[in-house]
Every structure is written in C-alpha cells, then in structure tokens.
Amino acid sequence: MSDSELRKDDTTATTVARVAAGEWIALGAFVALALFVHQQILGPLTDAGYADGDAVNNAALFPRLIANLILGLCAIQFVQLLRRRVQLSAEFMYDAPRENALRCLVGFGILVGYLLGLPVLGFYPATVLFLLAMFLTLKTRPVWIAALVAVLLTLAIGFVFEELLRVVLPLGRFGLTL
Amino acid sequence: MFDILLSGLDSFQSWQVIGGVLFGTVVGMIVGVLPGLGPLIGIILMLPLTFHMEPVAGMGLLISIFVAGSCGGAISAIVLRIPGTPLAAATLLDGYPMARNGRAADAIGLAIAASSISGVLGGIVMIFGAPLLASVATNFGPPEYFALAITGLLSISVVSDESTVKGLMTGALGVLLAMIGSDPLSNAARFTFGTNALSGGIHIVAIIVGLFALSEAAFQIIEGGYRKKPDVQPVRISLRSIKMTLRHWRNLLRSSAIGVFFGALPGASGIIASFTAYAIARGRPLAGDAEFGKGAEGGVVATESANNAACGGAMIPTLALAIPGDAATAVLLGALLLLGLVPGPQMFALSGDAVGGIFLAFLVSNVVLFFVGILMTPLFVAVLKLRKQYLVPTVLLLSIVGVYSVQSRVDDLWAMLVFGMLGFGLRRYGYPLAPIVIGLILGPIAEGSFRRTLLFSDDGAWFILERPIATTILAIDLIVLIFALTPKKTRQQIFGWMMSRSS
Amino acid sequence: MFTRFLKTAAVAALLSPLGGLVHADDYPSRNIEMMFPWGPGSAFAMAQIITNAMGEELDTNITVVSTPGAAGVKSFNTVQDDDADGYTLLDGWVAPLILQPLAGNTEFTYQDFTPLWSATRVPFAIVVRKDDERFPDYATFIEYLKENPGKARYSSGSIGNIPHMVIAKLLQTEGVYARNIPYPQDGDAFKDLRGGLLDFSFNDPITFQSNKDAFKTLVAFTNEDDVAAAYDDETQTLDDLGLDIGLTGLAPSGWNWFLVHKDTPDDIVATLNTAMEAALLRPDVQEKLKAAGFLPTMYSPDQYEEIVGPIGDQIAAAKDAIAWEAEQLKK
Missing domain, CATH: 1.10.287 (Helix Hairpins)
Incomplete structure (x- = not known):
C-alpha cells in the first residue's frame, strides 16, 4: 500500500x-x-x-x-x-501537481524578495509589488485588475494600520506615509 | 455584593460608556481575527485613546477589547485554519474541520455564543468570588505551578491526533523555542549566537503566525484551484447558535470552570485553559456530535468557553491583589491605576460607582460580543467566498503586517518566514503544530517553577512532596499517564473486571 | 491625507532616490516610536501617558513599542542601530542605562545617548507579611538573618536588577545575606510572599497599597520622608534607621530618563525637549503618574550629567554586593 x-x-x-x-x-x-x-x-x-x-x-x-x-x-x-x-496527517494526502509546487516555490521567492525590499522601498511600494507578483503567480488576469486590486488593498491596509492602529510601518528610503 | 453593581448603574448609563463598549467590541473582534494582532496589542494601541475618557468608559473600552479579542481569534481559526491569536490554537482542532464540512457559520456561531455565555459566567465569578479565589491563588507556589505545567503538557498526548510520539516531539520543540533569548532566571544568553536580535527571544506571535499562516498559504497554493469560488451556503443571522451551544451545557460549565481557574492563576493564561478543557471534553463526547478532531461541536465549545471564562478569571488577581496574570491584564492594571483606582481587597469592599461600573462593563461587553459577533458573522463567512488567488495573498499580507506591528521589527518577519517553512515541513510529515503552542506557553512556566522549587528546597525536588496540592496534581497526572499508555484492550478488561466486581 | 501621500511621493521621487529624508524644519512629519525595554505593564502605561501628551504637543502620534530582552539592553542597542532622525525615542530605565554597562554587558554607556527630560522614579522598599511574628520591626529582621545565615528567601523580581543590588547592599552593610529567588514577573513574587513561601520581598508603592491588608514595610530605600510616604506614614526611611548604604537620592530607586540617539540633530532634540517639558508640566499628566506610584522627577536635559554621573559612581560601588551575596551562599 x-x-x-x-x-x-x-x-x-x-x-x-x-x-x-x-x-x-x-x-x-x-x-x-x-x-x-x-x-x-x-x-x-x-x-x-x-x-x-x-x-x-x-x-x-x-x-x-x-x-x-x-x-x-x-x-x-x-x-x-x-x-x-x-502515521500520516489527514490533511495532505493528495498528490501535488508539479506546476503548483513550482508556484508555491515562486511565491516563497516573492516573499523573500518582499522582506528584502521592505526596509529599502518602504511599505507602500514594496507591498504593491508583492501583491501584484502574488496575484499574477496565482493566475489573476487581466493584469490591470490585479494591479488595481494590489494598489487599493495596499492603501486600505496601510490606512487601517497606520491611521487607525497608529503603527509605524517600514518607511524605506523614500519615506512615504499616508 | 449586588449593591456594587447597582451603584455602578449610574456611571454605566452614559453614552460614552456604551459607545466605548461597542467600539471596543468591534476593535477587539478585528484585532482578534487578524493574525498577529491580539487582545494585548489591541489594548496597547487603544490605551492612549482612553486617557481623555471618563474612567468607566475608558475601562469599558479596554475590557471589551480584552473580551472580544479573546474570542475573535477563533474566527480565523475556523475560516482560514489560522489561529488569529495563540488563544485560538486549540479551537482550530475542531473548528476548521467543521468549516470543511460546510458548517463554518455554525462553528463561528458556537464559538461566539460559547465565548459570550462563559464570559458572563466568568464575570459573575469575578465579581462575587474574587477575594476567595485570590486567596486560593496565593496558595499556588512554584511546586504547584510545576505540577500544573506537567498537566498541561500531558494534554499534548490528547490533542495530537496524528501521533503521540510526534506530538511530544513538537511539544518539546516548542519548549526549546521558548528558551531562545535571555534566561529569565540567570540572564544567561541561550541559543542567541551572541546576536542582539535574538537576545529577547523569538516573539511567540511570529512563531505561531509563521507556523500556521505561512504553511497554510503554501498548502493552499499547492492544492490549486485558484479561480474556484468555494460553495458556501448563505448565512442568515440567527440566535440558533445559543440553542446549539446550550445543548453542550455540561461541557460549557465544565470548560468555563477550567477557564476561570487557570485564568485566576497568575501566569497560567487562557491558552492552557483551552487546551485542558479540550482534552477533558474529548473524553466525554456528546451523543450525536461528530468525532473529536473531525468537526465536533464540543471541541469548539470547550476551547472557546475556556478561554473567554479565563478573561474573568484573569481579572481576579489583577483586581484583588494588583497581580496581573499576563501582559494584557498587566496593561489593564496600568490603565486602572491611571484612572485613580487602586486595586486590592479594599476595591471590592469599598466599591464606589466606578468599580461597579467597570464590573457592569465587563458583563455587558460579553453580551455585546454575542450580538456584534452574530451581526458580523456573514461578513467573516463571506471571506470564504473570495477566490483563492485574492484570498491567499491578502491573508499573507495581513499576517506580515500583523507580526510587524507587534514590535516594529523586520527581524520578526524573517523569523516568521523560517517558521513558515518549518510548519510546512512538519505538517507534511504528520507532525502536529498545536503541541508547539503548548510547549511555547508551558515551557517557561515549567522551567521557571521547577528551578524555583529547587531554590526553595533544602533537599532537591522532593520538596514538591511537602506540598499537598502539588503532590495531588502530580499523582493524578501519573494515573492519567499510566491510563493513556495502557493499550485499549487491557483498559477495557480492567473496566469489565471492575464493573463485574461492583455489580 | 491621500494628497499628502502623493505630495510626499512626488517630492521623494524628485529629490532623493537614495538618500534619507531628514528635514528638521518639518519635524515631525510622521508617527514617532519609543522603544520600551520591558514587557507591557504599568511602567509601559506610564510611558504612554507621557508620550501621548508629547504627541499632542507635537501634533503627531508617538507609539510605545515593547522590546524586552537581555535585561533591557536589547531596546538600547536597537535605538543605537536606528537612524538618528528623532523618530525613535528610548525610555531609558536605570538598569540597562547604568547597571548593565557597569557590569560589562553593553558596548554603550549612559553618555552615548542624548538626554531629553527625566521622567519618573519608583522608590523601593523591603516588605514582609503583616502577620509574620518573626519580623515585628527592622531590628529583629536583621537579628533573624544573623541567626539564620542564608536561610531566608526573598525576591527582587529579576536577578541582578536595581532592587537586587539595593537589598544585597543593605544586607551586606549589616553583615547578613539571604537567597534571592528570581521571578521574571514581579507579581508572582508578591503572590508567593503573601502565600508564605518567601520571607521578604522588594515592593513598589502601588503593589503595597493594593496589598496593605497583608504587607508591611520594614524600610524604604530613600532619604526623603515624602518619598517614603508614597508607601504609608509608618514607613521608615534609611535616615530614620540611621543607615548609610552608600546609595542616596535617586540611586536606590528605579527611574527613567527619555533619551534619543546621540547623533540626533540639535534642533530636533530642542523640539522634543520643548514638547516633553510641556507634557510633563500638564497637571493631568502629573496627577496620573502620581496616582500610579510613578513620581515625576522633573530634571531638565542639562542636569543629566550632574545627576546621572554621581548615581553611576554610587552604583559602581554598590553593584559588587550582588557578587558578594552569591559568594556567601556558595560557602
């Protein structure tokens, strides 16, 4: 078996x-x-x-x-x-298609890139790029919709954390804040 | 005692107080749901706001965050398989399978109703039993804490469904992870490689969000179906969940009692309470309920009633002795002092409007929690309707920002990444993650109280046997352990023999 | 808000693709952080009281961030590694500021930071159980320790902190010693004193007020009567008992001084100082701090050297009492 x-x-x-x-x-x-x-x-x-x-x-x-x-x-x-x-856990018995495993790896690379970029670019530019890259990796098309969602989501999350919760998000070299 | 509540009625009946409780409940829900943030961060972030409020309104706001934040984490555990707060790590065990069985709304309803009811129960105990329970808590010294920590660690063998050996291994891993940083007793740097970044240890939130959220994102990506819209039944707002919860009334009462007890012990916290309540509930399944670990209602009821009853419990030593049980109550204590209220036994005796108002705010916030929660449930369930291609990156981003907010350090994000990879590997090979949470919480308690016990003793660890409560707890642990290790067949034979003898 | 974002973005894009953007003239243009060296609790809430008032003076938010680790030293190192742009403040508590450098555990000294105003002080005291018949007063307490060398157990919270140094120094002066049991959470120690496991313990005014039914003070580590009165009227000072342990003024207390990175531009430091002075002088701030047992000290930035310098000398002389205690226990 x-x-x-x-x-x-x-x-x-x-x-x-x-x-x-x-x-x-x-x-x-x-x-x-x-x-x-x-x-x-x-x-x-x-x-x-x-x-x-x-x-x-x-x-x-x-x-x-x-x-x-x-x-x-x-x-x-x-x-x-x-x-x-x-004893195998119940959750992961399915066979992963090679392509998806690859996407997972790409997603991991994007995450590493994001963490590297965060202190340099600052929260807003880095997050837009991160989200866009993730969306595209997960087959979001057309590209302009993915870009639009990425920008809007970044601004929304930035607003909640920076203005409502008063967290100091990474500034980066450009010093962008809301 | 009722006169305290009555005298508080006046100061409670103001729009600022009611507004504060409502606002606090919504904020608490949100910080609870968001991975990384939790009741502590919510209280810290909102504390400055209360400086300009009336005392009762300000405390009402903070207490509601504490209460709702302790419940909110269950929702992300149920919907996303990510505990929004460490408190919800045990809720995931049955909450997520329930959602997978298409019962997400039921599970959320159960979690909210159980939290709310047990929160009120915990509040009542807090108001009427505080001086008594506080004096019980002072009889728990290091030997007793050590015995209780062992009890909690034993619950690993129950919650790790996959394999007891693997569960114990990840539990031990959790204990080791908690040791990174400065040893709280000697100040020695352990496993830090001489770095400043590790000198404070790895933040538990970074570890837990990494383990659960990142590994879940990875598995979701591997699973595929990015454009698929999951088939989620429409949710109607209903009070049905109360009825559903009350069907488990024994479980609810028992878990609430466990919650109040562990909450009232400074340092023990709701996390142990919820795991212990789960372990006990598991041995007493309700007829007609699903099997534990596969979407049992009882699992959700046990964990959520335990960790919200613990809120009331944790307020007991805070209010009666000015001894906070955890960081969240420590900040609440600070807030209380700022409002000019000095905690202590006299606080209950002398009462005053403000104290009564605060008690009322605690009770009411639990009731408000239910209604706000039920109203918001469709919103939470709607998350499940999002396409995976949007949901996964969004949850990832929220986790990242949430972890960052805790200490404003990018270091924490790298730690999260490492633990994401670890979580993925562990889950792939059937190593359960929940014991890591238990180890992280109980490891420091077990170590600290063991070493303190040795310091109190003149003849080594035997000192424990001079303490009746500690000895009793350890004896029960031993019996449980022997019982758990006995093969099922032998156990049934012993039972059969005992039954035949007694009849 | 959004237009401000776009403006900043445009300016940033035009002006400095790589360099940092520190403009003293528009300081503060964003949220400020303050590093706090311990876990969240009462002292954290006090920091928030002051920074919140400062933030109102500066028309910005100051967020207090708790970064415990390495006995408080981690947050100090973090501030030193950060940019000297006035956006990262430090809640400089005495143990990591003075004691740890003297113990050789840091690469900085108190002179490596630029002071703002001083903040608060917490006077310590030795407390015992009210119903403990062995210790009716200070003299019998010392007598007991003499007859039972190393047998008594107490707690100063953590090992090697200011209360530990002060208690060990007092006991050394009296020629006695006891065993310090470390509790990372001070509250757990007070609980075990109440429960009868510990023989005595350090205490702060607020915990004492809350446990007045069970605790009584033997001595408060101060020379000033009004500081001892933060406990109760019966509390005796070092002077009352005729004790000289070589620690006077602020030296035997816990205290904090707000600090910034040494290279912070002068005009930014001046802006912060004006705001902090105004914040500390606000009656509501004073009232709240006092209510919580944190007494405002009101030393100006110019007094940093003259106040902290001598304290450093006293602590340098007293800190060996901790090692002495350990040696006695080993025997």
Whole structure:
C-alpha cells in the first residue's frame, strides 16, 4: 500500500511499503536539534559559566532535560519507521501537481524578495509589488485588475494600520506615509 | 455584593460608556481575527485613546477589547485554519474541520455564543468570588505551578491526533523555542549566537503566525484551484447558535470552570485553559456530535468557553491583589491605576460607582460580543467566498503586517518566514503544530517553577512532596499517564473486571 | 491625507532616490516610536501617558513599542542601530542605562545617548507579611538573618536588577545575606510572599497599597520622608534607621530618563525637549503618574550629567554586593 492509496481521513498508524525519505529527514532534523542543544550547552553556555551551579545559575539544566527527552522520542520514532509504521496527517494526502509546487516555490521567492525590499522601498511600494507578483503567480488576469486590486488593498491596509492602529510601518528610503 | 453593581448603574448609563463598549467590541473582534494582532496589542494601541475618557468608559473600552479579542481569534481559526491569536490554537482542532464540512457559520456561531455565555459566567465569578479565589491563588507556589505545567503538557498526548510520539516531539520543540533569548532566571544568553536580535527571544506571535499562516498559504497554493469560488451556503443571522451551544451545557460549565481557574492563576493564561478543557471534553463526547478532531461541536465549545471564562478569571488577581496574570491584564492594571483606582481587597469592599461600573462593563461587553459577533458573522463567512488567488495573498499580507506591528521589527518577519517553512515541513510529515503552542506557553512556566522549587528546597525536588496540592496534581497526572499508555484492550478488561466486581 | 501621500511621493521621487529624508524644519512629519525595554505593564502605561501628551504637543502620534530582552539592553542597542532622525525615542530605565554597562554587558554607556527630560522614579522598599511574628520591626529582621545565615528567601523580581543590588547592599552593610529567588514577573513574587513561601520581598508603592491588608514595610530605600510616604506614614526611611548604604537620592530607586540617539540633530532634540517639558508640566499628566506610584522627577536635559554621573559612581560601588551575596551562599 503506497502513500497515495491511503484514505484521506485515515489518521491511524499504517504499515507502508516504503517510508518516505522526508520521514527520515524529519527524524534526522530532530536528532540534530537535540545534538545542537548539547553543543550549545557544552560550548557557549559552559564558556559563559552558566552550565552548572545552583538552580539560578544553571541555565543548562532544563535544556539538557528536554534535549534528552527528544533523543528518547527519536529512538522510539526510529523503531516505528524501521517497522514501516507511519502515521500520516489527514490533511495532505493528495498528490501535488508539479506546476503548483513550482508556484508555491515562486511565491516563497516573492516573499523573500518582499522582506528584502521592505526596509529599502518602504511599505507602500514594496507591498504593491508583492501583491501584484502574488496575484499574477496565482493566475489573476487581466493584469490591470490585479494591479488595481494590489494598489487599493495596499492603501486600505496601510490606512487601517497606520491611521487607525497608529503603527509605524517600514518607511524605506523614500519615506512615504499616508 | 449586588449593591456594587447597582451603584455602578449610574456611571454605566452614559453614552460614552456604551459607545466605548461597542467600539471596543468591534476593535477587539478585528484585532482578534487578524493574525498577529491580539487582545494585548489591541489594548496597547487603544490605551492612549482612553486617557481623555471618563474612567468607566475608558475601562469599558479596554475590557471589551480584552473580551472580544479573546474570542475573535477563533474566527480565523475556523475560516482560514489560522489561529488569529495563540488563544485560538486549540479551537482550530475542531473548528476548521467543521468549516470543511460546510458548517463554518455554525462553528463561528458556537464559538461566539460559547465565548459570550462563559464570559458572563466568568464575570459573575469575578465579581462575587474574587477575594476567595485570590486567596486560593496565593496558595499556588512554584511546586504547584510545576505540577500544573506537567498537566498541561500531558494534554499534548490528547490533542495530537496524528501521533503521540510526534506530538511530544513538537511539544518539546516548542519548549526549546521558548528558551531562545535571555534566561529569565540567570540572564544567561541561550541559543542567541551572541546576536542582539535574538537576545529577547523569538516573539511567540511570529512563531505561531509563521507556523500556521505561512504553511497554510503554501498548502493552499499547492492544492490549486485558484479561480474556484468555494460553495458556501448563505448565512442568515440567527440566535440558533445559543440553542446549539446550550445543548453542550455540561461541557460549557465544565470548560468555563477550567477557564476561570487557570485564568485566576497568575501566569497560567487562557491558552492552557483551552487546551485542558479540550482534552477533558474529548473524553466525554456528546451523543450525536461528530468525532473529536473531525468537526465536533464540543471541541469548539470547550476551547472557546475556556478561554473567554479565563478573561474573568484573569481579572481576579489583577483586581484583588494588583497581580496581573499576563501582559494584557498587566496593561489593564496600568490603565486602572491611571484612572485613580487602586486595586486590592479594599476595591471590592469599598466599591464606589466606578468599580461597579467597570464590573457592569465587563458583563455587558460579553453580551455585546454575542450580538456584534452574530451581526458580523456573514461578513467573516463571506471571506470564504473570495477566490483563492485574492484570498491567499491578502491573508499573507495581513499576517506580515500583523507580526510587524507587534514590535516594529523586520527581524520578526524573517523569523516568521523560517517558521513558515518549518510548519510546512512538519505538517507534511504528520507532525502536529498545536503541541508547539503548548510547549511555547508551558515551557517557561515549567522551567521557571521547577528551578524555583529547587531554590526553595533544602533537599532537591522532593520538596514538591511537602506540598499537598502539588503532590495531588502530580499523582493524578501519573494515573492519567499510566491510563493513556495502557493499550485499549487491557483498559477495557480492567473496566469489565471492575464493573463485574461492583455489580 | 491621500494628497499628502502623493505630495510626499512626488517630492521623494524628485529629490532623493537614495538618500534619507531628514528635514528638521518639518519635524515631525510622521508617527514617532519609543522603544520600551520591558514587557507591557504599568511602567509601559506610564510611558504612554507621557508620550501621548508629547504627541499632542507635537501634533503627531508617538507609539510605545515593547522590546524586552537581555535585561533591557536589547531596546538600547536597537535605538543605537536606528537612524538618528528623532523618530525613535528610548525610555531609558536605570538598569540597562547604568547597571548593565557597569557590569560589562553593553558596548554603550549612559553618555552615548542624548538626554531629553527625566521622567519618573519608583522608590523601593523591603516588605514582609503583616502577620509574620518573626519580623515585628527592622531590628529583629536583621537579628533573624544573623541567626539564620542564608536561610531566608526573598525576591527582587529579576536577578541582578536595581532592587537586587539595593537589598544585597543593605544586607551586606549589616553583615547578613539571604537567597534571592528570581521571578521574571514581579507579581508572582508578591503572590508567593503573601502565600508564605518567601520571607521578604522588594515592593513598589502601588503593589503595597493594593496589598496593605497583608504587607508591611520594614524600610524604604530613600532619604526623603515624602518619598517614603508614597508607601504609608509608618514607613521608615534609611535616615530614620540611621543607615548609610552608600546609595542616596535617586540611586536606590528605579527611574527613567527619555533619551534619543546621540547623533540626533540639535534642533530636533530642542523640539522634543520643548514638547516633553510641556507634557510633563500638564497637571493631568502629573496627577496620573502620581496616582500610579510613578513620581515625576522633573530634571531638565542639562542636569543629566550632574545627576546621572554621581548615581553611576554610587552604583559602581554598590553593584559588587550582588557578587558578594552569591559568594556567601556558595560557602
């Protein structure tokens, strides 16, 4: 029984023919996390003198406990994966078309661009560009409608946050505000 | 005690007060619904406005934001699968499946009605039981808090539908994430890489909005169908939701009691209350209701009544001892002082018009919440009618601006982005996100109270056993844990054996 | 509003495609922010009282932003990294301003900021439970600590803050010590004092007023009778008890001074100062601050050096009491 044959609302543990590589990667990430915690305790925290002593000073006490707990849980999960017992969440059993996955990636790139552009361009120009790019990525046509919605939405949200909620939005080099 | 309310009637009956409560409720709803903003930010943003208002009107405005903001987050959880506030993280578990089953309006109605009713209940307890409950709260020291934190962490195994092991793993991740920044006890910098940006830790709002909102946007894009208009039934404004909620009256009362209790403990907060209420409600499903995790009405009722009853509870130590339970009540306390009202036991005894007016404002704001909420429900459901190609970028933008508004730092947005990627990966492989929220909230409480317990003790952690309340709570935790770990078959056999013995 | 937006946009597009737009003559032309070093609470609301009045004088909004972290130092670093254009103010509380630099935890000193007016002070006191028979007065309290070295437990809120330094210094002067239990939320410490877990605790006037049924003061850290009266009439000052702990005036209190980036243009600083003075002199502002237990200090910007300098010297001498306390406990 392969992943895609599972029923969409099936959340009970199921034996699968092949454990997805992502499961192993996720497990590996948690092991790495626990090791990282130990590294931080043995490195920076010990150097700063906060890894021992009484309960005030010993900032490593609890992180160490949690890191070991994670390692223990990882061991259980490791055995589960060896037995090819996998519990998949109910929500994401569908196969993603390649094209959509690509759009998701593009959307992520746009977001990164937006965060980079925000401090430089300021809220208003950056947001109009961000929205326009997102709209177009999600197949909004014609372009002028997408552009119009992007501008209006930016102004509306800017108005609510800047004028009503008095938040100081990123100014950028141009210093544009409402 | 009724005379307090009566004496407050005069100061309550002014247009400024009623206007303040109405306006506060609408603002509270909005900050609750918007991802990132929440009751705390709403109160902070509106506080300067109250400096020019009459005391009761000003407090009425702020309290309504507190009350409505604690409820509003449920709506985005139900409609968008994004908790508008951390308080609503547990509401998502059944609220969103309800919406997926085409019952978005019902779910919102339940959430609002449950919030409103339990809010009034919490308010009544606040007015009449404050001195008593405040004295109970002072008996809860670090050992008791540690025991309660363990109880809360145990609820992870119940709420993580997918896998207990994975749930515990993400719960532990949440605990670790809360440790980033300055250790609140020793001031040591933990996991900061020596940077200023991380020295205050990662803001919980950036983590939660990133995990839930960004990952949801990604999944929506992958799912496709950008132009499709979802088929949403027209919503009529009705009072039906009260009837629907009252069908769950046991659950409502129990969850409200849980909410008031956790609210009244400084530091515990509505988030633990809602997860605990959910975990307990799950064990007692109502006949005819859907299965928990798949759109059970009881799930929404439990979480929403718990976190709104917690509002009244949280006001108890704030008003009776000037000890605020969380940041939102801390600011409310500041506002109260500015109005010339000194909290403390004498506040209840001496009363005065203003105190009575504030109590009335609290009760009325919960009632107003219901009507404003029901009136606004069609508007919220209409969001579902938006085409995905507009909805997804808009929600993304609102999340970004919301997170930015908290501390005005672009750093927080990068953190949000990282947690968006993390949330996507975790959800893809069936690691539940709700335990992260529990870990984030309970981690610092568990750590702080554990270390403080050691400091109070002369003989290590055994000090806990000298404290009867803490010992009792831990003993119950142990039984629950053993019970949860026992295979279902063995459990049924034990039950069968016990039943046969008793008959 | 929209036309203003277009105008600014047009001007910006024409004038400076890359350079910053700092015009002192039209300052302030937009919302101002003030960084606040702690989590939101009463002190946050006090900052809002003052900035709100300042904003009215300047005809703009001043938003207070809470950026806690690194014992308050994070917000100071943030202001230092920001533009010196007068749009980012700093609520300079004493611990990150003086104590942390002295402890070697910062790269700045108080001289690396330009002062506006001083804001408020909060006098601290040692409180015990009213019904605690061990401590009828200050003398028996010290006697008890002498007989039970290191056994008593108290809280100053966080470790290494001003109340911690003041209490440790007092105890060191008396030749006694006790264990400080850290609580990130001061309120939790007061709750545990009420509940009987802690033996004594620091306190501020407002919490004391609210817990008068259960708490009594042993000593208020001030030399002035009217400051001690913020607690109650029976509260004794350091002078009343004949104590000299080397901390006088503002030094043993919590206090804050509004600051801006050092490179802020003089005319902008002058504009801010005029607004802040007017705001502080407003009777409603004074009344509200006092009602909440935050006493306005009313020192002008010129007095910054003469007031803060000596406080720095006193704190430098007193801060070692914290390390001394830790050493005694280790023994």
